[in-house]
Amino acid sequence: MLERILALSPAGMAVLDRDLRFVWVNDALERLGGLSREQRLGKRLRDVLPLLDLRLDAEGIESLTREVLDTGRPLVDHLLRGGTDAHPHRPLAYSLSVFRLHSATNRVLGVSFIVLDVTDRWRARERLALLNEVGAQTGSTLDVMDTAQTLADISVPRLADFVAVDLLESVIRGDTPRPGARLHPPRMRRAGQQSIHEGVPESVAATGQAVDFHPHSPEMQCMLDGRSRLEAMPGASTRSWFATDPARAAKIQEFGLCSLILVPILALGDVLGVVRFIRWQLRDPFEQDDLLLAEEVVARAAVSIDNARRYTRQHSTALALQRSLLPRSLTGGSTLDVADRLGGGTPPAVTRRACGCAWHYASERPGSVGSRPVNSGRQGAGLGPPADPGRGVFPIRRGTGNRRGVRRNDHGWRNYPRTVQPGRELR
Structure with missing residues (x-):
């Protein structure tokens, strides 16, 4: 009765001995691959796989089966993909499960494997x-x-x-x-x-x-x-x-x-x-x-x-x-006079306390459209981008580097006349 049930199973099943030779094949596996039962029985797995109509990795399948036989760890739902000789560019997918067989005295008899067509899935x-x-x-x-x-x-x-x-x-x-x-x-x-x-x-x-x-x-x-x-x-x-x-x-x-x-x-x-x-x-x-x-x-x-x-x-x-917000043409020069003061104290025209601060001022030189001072800021910090593009107001960033060799004027200020292109930062 058990053999009859296994023979009528829709899943392809086979039993191999310890030399991986086919000793039993059911009807479903016989229909899979185009080889009859007589062509499989008594032959090794490595000799049968290349004869199938399926283009599968024969060496890889035999290696996995041999590992199950040696270790006893079952292989469950291993995906195999390959085409057929009639449709080589139309891949098919199969699920392979392999487990080891033992006798009543726990002696290793061989392995059995089950193959399911899972192409649609x-x-x-x-x-x-x-x-x-x-x-x-x-x-x-x-x-x-x-x-x-x-x-x-x-x-x-x-x-x-x-x-x-x-x-x-x-x-x-x-x-x-x-x-x-x-x-x-x-x-x-x-x-x-x-x-x-x-x-x-x-x-x-x-x-x-x-x-x-x-x-x-x-x-x-x-x-x-x-x-x-x-x-x-x-x-x-x-x-x-x-x-x-x-x-x-x-x-x-x-x-x-x-x-x-x-x-x-x-x-x-x-x-x-x-x-x-x-x-x-x-x-x-x-x-x-x-x-x-x-x-x-x-x-x-x-x-x-x-x-x-x-x-x-x-x-x-x-x-x-x-x-459209930019001016049609730029007039005047782009040269600035830049002055700053290090340390504490209050710079000219500033009344707030500024201990430990560095004050920065920049204005356009004579001959341009008009002088335009830039707000002061902390030492090492910079101002954000100009809010009025193309109008001559540029942000000034002050670093903490050493500026030796520059003379101070009577007010303790250092002047840096430079030429600045609109949209560029002055350092």
């Missing part, structure tokens, strides 16, 4: 990790171009072989998105791209260059209706696109395009651009689950791109306001 975990990374990495910068490039870097090769992020020029400048009319495609630029091939040879435009799309291309249709697309390449829906875009058609024929996903970048109902996910013929084509994942990835990145756009607009507005 592993893929779900990988997709969740990808989404979390997209949200964290794209939200770490407030530059539109850097955010778009981060999206492309994270998506390759985990989701696609080639990713291109194209944004409206108005978005890159920080302006309100303007998609344009149906017959007049908007001006767009390549904001980010990444590929499994070094140098991104399949791209028709470099990062930062302008990109053009035909009004009837899938990219423009995706931006106009705001809906994602999953296209098989080449297909009937893309033949007209190839005819109107010979440059991209040549790249597709050169690299053997397999499938394409187009996702619009939407933020608060506005279209910011479009993202293109491409797989070549070496990999399996995109599925509906891949489309859902790509939409979620772009949705999270769209929030960061829109935040970067708004920051760019506010930053440009602040710079324009600062420039």
Whole structure:
């Protein structure tokens, strides 16, 4: 009865002797890997694993099994990943558990292992990790171009072989998105791209260059209706696109395009651009689950791109306001007379007690617009930045260094005539 239950178990199970030779295999393990029971029994683990349809680390698995046999410590839920000969670029995941077998007299008989197919669970975990990374990495910068490039870097090769992020020029400048009319495609630029091939040879435009799309291309249709697309390449829906875009058609024929996903970048109902996910013929084509994942990835990145756009607009507005506050032209000189006094006492025109203080005064020399004294401060401390940019008032910082060789005047003051550029500190 027990052997019948183990034989019908959905988990792959086997028993190996102390030489790691197969002595028993159930039906589930026989179906896993494409080898029959007769081809496994009596053979070592190291000889069977290379014959399987699965591309696994044979030496690593045998080493782990040998360690369990020698130490008696079980191996539980060890993750194995590898493709098959039919689908080498479509990784599968298996959970391996190994434990040692003993007789009634506690004599070591061998080991038994259990193998479970956990591909769906592993893929779900990988997709969740990808989404979390997209949200964290794209939200770490407030530059539109850097955010778009981060999206492309994270998506390759985990989701696609080639990713291109194209944004409206108005978005890159920080302006309100303007998609344009149906017959007049908007001006767009390549904001980010990444590929499994070094140098991104399949791209028709470099990062930062302008990109053009035909009004009837899938990219423009995706931006106009705001809906994602999953296209098989080449297909009937893309033949007209190839005819109107010979440059991209040549790249597709050169690299053997397999499938394409187009996702619009939407933020608060506005279209910011479009993202293109491409797989070549070496990999399996995109599925509906891949489309859902790509939409979620772009949705999270769209929030960061829109935040970067708004920051760019506010930053440009602040710079324009600062420039408007500056004078149109500077008149007069920029030479100052600087005087200070060390130690206690009260400097001229000051009535407050100042024991142990250093008093500093600076005024513009004759010939400039007018004299402008600067407030005094403690020794070793400096004043803050000027509150009136471009008007000739400059902060003075006084250090504690030795200023020997400078003569004092009758009032105990030392004069330092210097030339100071506006906006610079005098030390």
